[in-house]
Amino acid sequence: MNTPGHRPLDALFRPVALIAVLLAGEALALIIALSSHASGGRLIQFGLTSLGIQWICLSTLCTTFLLRRPLARLRSPTVAWICLGILLCMTLLVTLAAWSLFATPGDLADGKWSFVLRALAIALVVGLLTLLTYQNYWRAKQLAVSAEHAKLQALQARIQPHFLFNTLNTGVSLLHAKPDLAEQLLLDLSDLFRAALSQRESLRLAEDISLARRYLEIEQLRLGDRLRLTWDIPAELPALQVPTLSIQPLAENAIRHGIEPSTTGGDVGIRISTIDGFLQVAVSNSLPPASSRAAAGHQVGLSSVRARIHASTQGRGRVDTRVADDLYTATIRLPLDVAG
Structure with missing residues (x-):
């Protein structure tokens, strides 16, 4: 095959x-x-x-x-x-x-x-x-392709521990602060651990969005009112295969570099649309004050997603970033004709 x-x-x-x-x-x-x-x-x-x-x-x-x-x-x-x-x-x-x-x-x-x-x-x-x-x-x-796959696995090996340790620390702090939400947290963590440690190279778009949603729900419990989430997702999603954990690292970057540095928090939005035969997944976050911004953010996770999107679509898909109106936006573009 x-x-x-x-x-x-x-x-x-x-x-x-x-x-x-x-x-x-x-x-x-x-x-x-x-x-x-x-x-x-x-x-x-x-x-x-x-x-x-x-x-x-x-x-x-x-x-x-x-x-x-x-x-x-x-x-x-x-x-x-x-x-x-x-x-x-x-x-x-x-x-x-x-x-x-x-x-x-x-x-x-x-x-x-x-x-x-x-x-x-x-x-x-x-x-x-x-x-x-x-x-x-x-x-x-x-x-x-094999050489590219080996490079991507090495890059993923750098991403996954960072993602897992951050999520685990979030869980520990949440378990102490709100024990009544422990069951929900453990279920979400279980799904995220399973996806991060699995050998599956790709998931349906709906599954990857679900994993990003679980991650953001955990962060919402931890950050409370400091994190304001906005979802703009159509009722029916195309049956598109995406590299496993494509959206979650962008959401994690938005939290780490946009929301956490700000004492007042900020906004994170995820919007999915189709334009000119391409699916667009845009993850945006409000920018923190200049004095509290990290020197170099949105790099490792973004590089991983960009490399995996490029490899899985033979160069037709890409990840674009831009800063406008005090918003940092990372947008994944995927051709719709590779639907699985």
Whole structure:
């Protein structure tokens, strides 16, 4: 099985890859035309060969695109051999159609099958060379993903103890001050510990929001009136997969660097919206007085979230930050077409 966001066919349907396929087809047509001794001129030979090859390329790409969902559930080597089979089938259909359109009545049946077999042989050789090239590319891609995953795990290892110790200290202080809320606290802590220590790389968006909500509920109990929360979340959320604990670190930063330094507290808002095919999760906090601000805040947790969002969406998602109207806002942008 292939993991979402790292499917073998994803690389094929990018603009650069599509242009490369078409240019490679033109190069193959030129080679065939220059090596041919057929009558009628090499320019005409090139034009007809180019037309046939591009029909084969486009029909193969279209068929593969239509089958991309079932193919995504298969292993990469199986997908590669199926794509080669599609190429050979399209070559057979196009060459038979070309023969029926351009062959003269005097052409023999033997010539027909000789023409078809030559085209299939060329397609087979080109397909095998393409598979070999793609295999090397895919191995390099997987090694790069593994290296990135190892970096993210190392970064997470730095985040999780900080998050867990802070939450535990919050629980200890709350248990002494308000023992009647101990059960609620322990249930929330249990969910947060389970998520932080789990090996799951991603969660549904609704689950990740729920974890952030539990964290903020604990902080609300600890800070009381100093923390003013605002939630702006639609009733129905898209079935989107996000890296585990994507929102909670941003909420934690908002508390640590926006609310705790201020003696009067402040506001934290979480807003979710969809704009131009992207989901936006904005976590904002009011800024404390300049004299009480930390020298360097919003860094480690933000770096972790930014790196994991970038890796899980192949660079299409991102985390933006801005300061405006005495508010610090961190916004996660995720493409909606990676919904799970």
